[in-house]
Amino acid sequence: MPFEITRTVVDELARGRGNGRSAADELASWLHVGLAVEVSLPTEAEEVFLSLVGGSAASTIDDGEAATFAYAVATGSRPVTDDKKAIQIARSRFPDLNVCTTSDLLLHANCRAALGEDGLANCIENALKRALMRVPDEHLDRVVTLLGYERASQCRSLPHWARQGHGITASTSPIAKAS
Known part of the structure; x- marks a missing residue:
């Protein structure tokens, strides 16, 4: 089953080309081979969309999200x-909505099986370096372990403390200590 990408996201990524970003080109290849399909926002989604883009900066998100x-x-x-x-x-707004991150997708067992350990590590490294993928705290240990500390240290989109090579565990993460 292909990923469904809204027209708004396709347009947003296309605008990024002017800033030297290549996500639109990568998405175009996904669309071409059928890994993704472009979809329109249904009429019943418009009210939700408007509620997410209208209001104070603290309570709104960009059009793509x-x-x-x-x-x-x-x-x-x-x-x-x-x-x-x-x-x-x-x-906060939709507690039953099961939001997924790129890390969730890449670390899924099916992706690991399809790419193998080396292929998965290369894919994650590229996503970190080229797309500046953000890795949620709950996946940092797995990502750094998969990449190894030397490769992880070169990925500037990882938090500084995660690139230090001292190991990441629930007891050493500054995020976990703050909780």
Whole structure:
């Protein structure tokens, strides 16, 4: 079953080309081979979309994430985003919505089986370096272990403390200590 990508996201990624980003080209190849399909925002999703983009900066998210969540709410699908603020707002507004991150997808057993350990490590490293993928705290240990400390230290989108090579565990994570 292909990923469903809203037209809003396709357009947003296309605008990123002017900033040297290649996500639109990568998405175009997914669309071409059928790994993804472009979908329109259903009429019943419009109110949710507008509620997510209208208001104070603290309570709104960008159009791409808003369209993704509105589509998911309307269709019962599972949204994928790495935007931390968007995830927090979605979990607050739609507690039953099961938000997924790129890390969730890449670390899934099916992806690991399809790519193998080396292929998965290369894929994650590319996502970290080229797309500046954000890795949720609960996946940092697995990602750093998979990459190894030397490769992880070169991935500037990982938190500084995760690139230090001292090991990441629930007891050493500054996030876990703050909780």
